Amino acid sequence: MSASEFTKCMIAQGVKRLLRTTDFEDLSVGEIAKHCGISRNTFYYHFKDKYDVITWIFYTEITPIMGDSDRIDNWGEGLLALCRYMQENKDFYIKVLQVQGQNSFSECLMDFYANLVRNLLLNAKADQVLDPRQIRITSNFYAFGLTGVVSNWAKSGMKAQPEPVIRMLQDLLSGEIFDKILALEHEAKKDEQS
Known part of the structure; x- marks a missing residue:
């Protein structure tokens, strides 16, 4: 070093x-x-300032913990590793997640997930279906959602175990939850027509 x-x-x-x-x-x-x-x-x-320290901590401590979570089948493992690490160091992360704005931990997490989702989409050949603007909007949408869920979990004291929420996020992001809702809606319409 x-x-x-x-x-x-x-x-x-x-x-x-x-x-x-x-x-x-x-x-x-x-x-x-x-x-x-x-x-x-x-x-x-x-x-540059105290916010720069937080950014440095994110990129030197958090990014390696999340590992190679850049595939559709393993991004949840990276999120789980992040949540476990944050639980082990919760006094620090609860405080830094309260800070908003440029160079905040939340912004670093947002940028990380926006890039991750963008890479997931590109690896899945989404660029053959979506234009660059749609990929950017989709990436930001999921990044805001993931960051918001992690922030809310932290603000509630990180008391709940992260595994059930991460499983639900995996179902949500895979479309499984919407598929179930659509199937129920389809069944309800069939029942109405009968």
Whole structure:
């Protein structure tokens, strides 16, 4: 690990420790620097601001945990790994998911899932049926939904086990839930006609 990576890790761990007792919005760069035993200049040499630390944590800790969840048949495994990791570190993730806006954890998660869904669609040859705008809208739709479900779960304290919700999301995203609803509707219409 390079000296720069070591310093970034130290700052990230410092932010995590500080968030045990302080809300993210109340946290200042000065407090982070003091807690880590570094100067503000050292902080700014490695990060633009405290939001940049959150982005760095996402891309260095979360992305590898979710692994190669870029296929239709395994994206749920990546989401489950994310939820389990968040549960293990819930004090931190409950707080950072409350932060909204540019460079927030929610935005990183949104971007990750928008890219993931876009890649899933392209791997499934959806570009033969959908134009680029439709792929972008579809990707954003699912990314908003997945991020919203994860955020709501976190805001409720991560008490519920994530597996049942992830199974339902897999059914929803595969179209299975809509297929069941349409089948029931079809049966109801047949019964009315009888």
